[in-house]
Amino acid sequence: MNAYIFPGQGAQFVGMGLDLYEKYPLAQELFEKANDILGFSITDIMFQGTPDELKQTKVTQPAIYLHSVILSKVMGDSFKPDMVAGHSLGEFSALVANGALNFEDGLKLVSQRAQAMQKACELQPSTMAAVLGLEDALVEKLCEETEGIVVPANYNCPGQLVISGEVAAIQAACEKMKEAGARRALVLPVGGAFHSPLMEPAREELAAAIAATQFKEPSCPVYQNVTTTAVTGSKEIQENLIAQLTAPVKWTQSVQQMLADGAKTFTEIGPGKVLQGLVKKIDRSAETQGVELT
Structure with a gap:
């Protein structure tokens, strides 16, 4: 069975998607449509912006979504998933891939999600650590024993977990992790505590946007970050998407x-090879590949 997987924030790079834009009329049409929907030229930033411009949450999330979804569209008939999954933001790309969402609605939700998360980040200093x-x-256990808000956020692969929370709590937890024998406990250069209770204001905002969006029955199951199991019901898909903002990404368990x-x-x-590497660390015998377009 073919599993198609879609990356999340962090996979972006300057120049992403330019090859698709130049080679495929369909890609050009979709990128231009995205510029109209977003109200700014995201293609300018993706194709020739600076890394700092691309790193802004409100840009990064739609950019990765666009690269992933447009790549799947130009694959044409060779794109035949039996199951899909996405890492955090990538779950929206996965839901367009299996027909649960259309391109335009997916982009609008990703943009609203990014802006809601950005606002939540500005309410309280917070961060994440690997x-x-x-x-x-x-x-x-060490997160539970640390004072303040600090929780597991991303179960990426065995022995690689990202924690999320208040700045002081993250710093204290990192010291505990090192004392307990962690190879590394490193604060990440991110501006907020994604997948933690601190994202509650964003979750409420996203819930309203999702409630106003039409979801269809998908063509194949999506393995969602929150449940890790095959989901095909559109109502359950919506509930899990909302819960995802404050719940951990259970990537190891999903794979x-x-x-x-x-x-x-x-x-x-989509951009990069991060997920291929994680899948290999979860199960060395699993076959992984990127997309080779002729």
């Missing part, structure tokens, strides 16, 4: 479930 070399259960359900090849659709 913890390498500790068991998940120990990271969870393990996809493998258990018969996934043979994982194809990453």
Whole structure:
């Protein structure tokens, strides 16, 4: 079975999507449509902006979404997923890929999500940190024992977990992780505590936007970050998308479930190769690949 996986924030690079724009009329049409929907020229920033311009949440999230979705569209008949999943933001790309959302609605939701998250970040100083070399259960325990808000946010692969929360709590938790034998406990250069209770204001805003958007029954299951299981009901998909903002991204568990359900090849659709690397760390025998366009 073919599993198609879609990356999240952090996979962006300057120049992303320019090859698609120049080569495919459909890509050019969709990129121009995106500029109109967003009300600014995201293609200018994607194709020739600075890394700092591209790093703004309100730009990064739509940019990665556009690269992933447009790449899947220009694949034409060769794009045949049996199951899909996306890492955080990538879940929206996955839902366009399996027909649960259309291109325009997906982009509007991603843009609203990004702006809501940006606003939530500005309400309270917060951050995230990568913890390498500790068991998940120990990271969870040390987070619970740390004063303030600090929670596991991304279960990326065995031995690689990202924590999220208040700045002081993250710093204190990192010291505990190092004392417990973590190979690294490193504060990340992000402007907010994604996938933590501090995203509650953004969750409420996104819930209203999702409620006003039409979702269809998908063509194949999506393995969502919140549940890690195959989901096909449009109402459940919506609920999980809303919950995702304040809940952890259970990527390790999602990939393990996809493998258990018969996934043979994982194809990453979008910028970079981060997810291919994570899948290999979760199960070395899994086949991974990117997209080779002729």
